[in-house]
Amino acid sequence: MAAPIVAGRRRRTRQIRAAATLLLALIFLGAAFYKAYSYIQDDTTSPTVKAGDCITGTAEQPVAKPSTVTINVYNATTTAGLAAKVAATLRERGFTVAEIDNDPLDKKITASAEIRYGATGRPAARTARLMVKDAKMVNDKRTDETVDLVLGKAFTTLADLPSCSPKKS
Secondary structure, eight states: OOOOOOHHHHHHHHHHHHHHHHHHHHHHHHHHHHHHHHHHHHHHSSSSSOOHHHHOOSSSOOOOOOOOOOHHHHHHHHEEEEEEEHHHHHHTTOOEEEEEEOOOOOOOOOOOOEEEEEGHHHHHHHHHHSSTTTTEEEEEEOSOOEEEEETTTTOOOOOOOOOOOOOOO
C-alpha cells in the first residue's frame, strides 16, 4: 500500500517549486539586464581608434589633437566633390571642418596636397600633414590657427590612422 499523502507535504513541495522558479526568473532577468547594460556601455565608447588617441609629437615639433584643429578643405583638381568627400572623412576622424570649396587661390597643385598655415597654426598643420602623405607645407603668414588642406592632382586617399598597438618585432 502506498504511503498516505499528507496535506502539509504537498504544500511544502509547491512552495519549493515556486521559490526555485522565482529564483531562476531573477537570475535570467539579472543576466539580461547585465547584457543590455554592457551593450549600452559599448555604444557610448568608440570601437575604432581615432587619430587623436595616437598622435604624439615632440617638444621641438608639437602636434595638435584633431579635435582642436580647424581645417578648410579645398579642391585644386578637376574631380568634382573631392573636397566634400575628404572633409567628411576628416570630420569622422575628429577634425573641425570650416569651409569646403575650390581653391580660392586657384593654384595648380601637382603634389598630393598643399597645407597652408601660419606660425600659430604650425602644430595643427603637422597634424593635417599626418593625414596626407607627401603633402607640401606652405607657411602663408596667416595670423590665426586655421589650416587649409588643398587637394592636388596626385591626391588619391587620406593616410591610414596611426595604430596605437605596439609594433611587433
